[in-house]
Amino acid sequence: MSLPNVWHHRKVADSSAKGCDLCYKPTTSVLVTPDKQDHFYICAAHLKEVRFCKPIVDEAAIAANKQKEKDDEIVAQAKKEYDEKQRKKKKAEKSDDKDSKDKDKTKDSTPEAEKKDDPKPKDQNKAGAEKTSQDEEPRVFELQRTFYQQRLTKKRQAEERKRQAEMSQRNRERLSNPSFFPAVPKDNI
Missing domain, CATH: 1.10.287 (Helix Hairpins)
Incomplete structure (x- = not known):
């Protein structure tokens, strides 16, 4: 499952503001992939920075x-x-x-x-x-290579954490089941 490097700029309510991924200041601007696989909060000022992203012009x-x-x-x-x-x-x-x-x-x-x-x-x-x-403000952006790689890395790490949590849950269920362990031999020799 690949993550496209196309991000749509959206605004959220003031009550839903979270910290920017770069500077950690509260912001209501969000960049979202078209299929809503990934999103992150970003300040509007960062969207104008050439080293962060470039607008895709239609x-x-x-x-x-x-x-x-x-x-x-x-x-x-x-x-x-x-x-x-x-x-x-x-x-x-x-x-x-x-x-x-x-x-x-x-x-x-x-x-x-x-x-x-x-x-x-x-x-x-x-x-x-x-x-x-x-x-006239651009609504669609393409992240620069380094920031895009960071998003891909975060996405992979989140998937890995999810897989590990599922595995640990399965292991706990197995260990809580008494039939999982071998039985003690009953024959006296």
Whole structure:
């Protein structure tokens, strides 16, 4: 049973935090193999260290994210153009109905309305930027050779301890059974 050198980064609850395998500080970041054979706690700062691990980049996912961002920009631009056309239509209708004084008031009020509308998209853009920065963090890693060998060694040692515990349990059961020992000869010569 071989252990693949592909590790997925996961987060656990704060109450489940354990010590990092390298620096022993409490952490909620865990590296897990895809088939969940092995896992260990590691600080997020160690994941950025080149000598510890390197991220495995999924090119298809990156291309899909870029395409989605482009599509979102196109949709946002189309919405903005549509809103501007609607505003111009409303202005034209109001200008036909009202006097020139009303036109001046609407011109003064529209920049204020635009100023009020503009912060909302900026806030959304900031939130979107935060989401993309979190999504851009690598989620799949490959350990460097020495750390991977350490994980393999720990895994083998754990299996060996388990096998020895089973063997000692079997030996205790055998020794507790009186029929295991040879009987004393009964013939008197």
